[in-house]
Amino acid sequence: EIVTKEYQTFIPVYVFDVSQTQGDPLPSLATELSEQVESFEDIKRVLEEISPVPVYYEDIQGEAKGYFHTTDHRIAIQEGMSQSQTVKTAIHEVAHAKLHDREQNQDIDAVLDKDRNTKEVEAESVAYTVCQHFGIDTSDYSFGYIAGWSSDRDMKELKSSLDIIRKTASELITGIEDRLAVLQKDRAGEQEQNKESILLIQNDDLTKYSLVSVMG
Secondary structure: OOOOOOOOOOOOOOOOOHHHOOOOOOOOOOOOOOOOOOOHHHHHHHHHHHOOOOEEEEOOOOOOOEEEEOOOOEEEEEOOOOHHHHHHHHHHHHHHHHHHOOOOOOOHHHHHHOOHHHHHHHHHHHHHHHHHHOOOOOHHHHHHHHHHHOOOOOHHHHHHHHHHHHHHHHHHHHHHHHHHHHHHHHHHHHHHHOOEEEEEEEOOOOOOEEEEEEEO
16 A cells, blocks of 8 residues: 655755845835824814814823724824824724724724724725825834735725715814814914003103003
């Protein structure tokens, strides 16, 4: 009797370290953002105000920049990141909270039917769109991130996500702009209150005038 058995074996082959190669640098899927953001503190404050759940900044273990906790209904953002990475991550997680929280959505079935790939593509696409509107270029990070999660998407699925992305991005842009306008108006009012003025008033005896310094 002849019996045939198959085995997997390994043989040594020549390999090269990257230091032994030449050429342009290899592209990375997602490059962490490092730019400064105009009105960073205001935008950060506004995102906390319009978020449907509380936002916390903390030391997150691992490589995650942030996450939306579906059970505790809270957002965590990695502390100590650059301004652009912080804003982009905050918008990404706020989008998750608005789109993928069962308590925030009346159409529960639509939320449950989405796999993680779809949810990540939607959240990052919203973040990219909103950031672009406010002059924050996240393409170095967002394009690679979306590419990594968007494999095997069919046209029907993509069209559904595009409609959701457009609507959610528009809502966030409007909400941020409205809150920023309120902050700027309040700040202008405070500056006006603190402005010192010199008034020329007439004395009671009507014999001379006095200069009086007033606030507000």
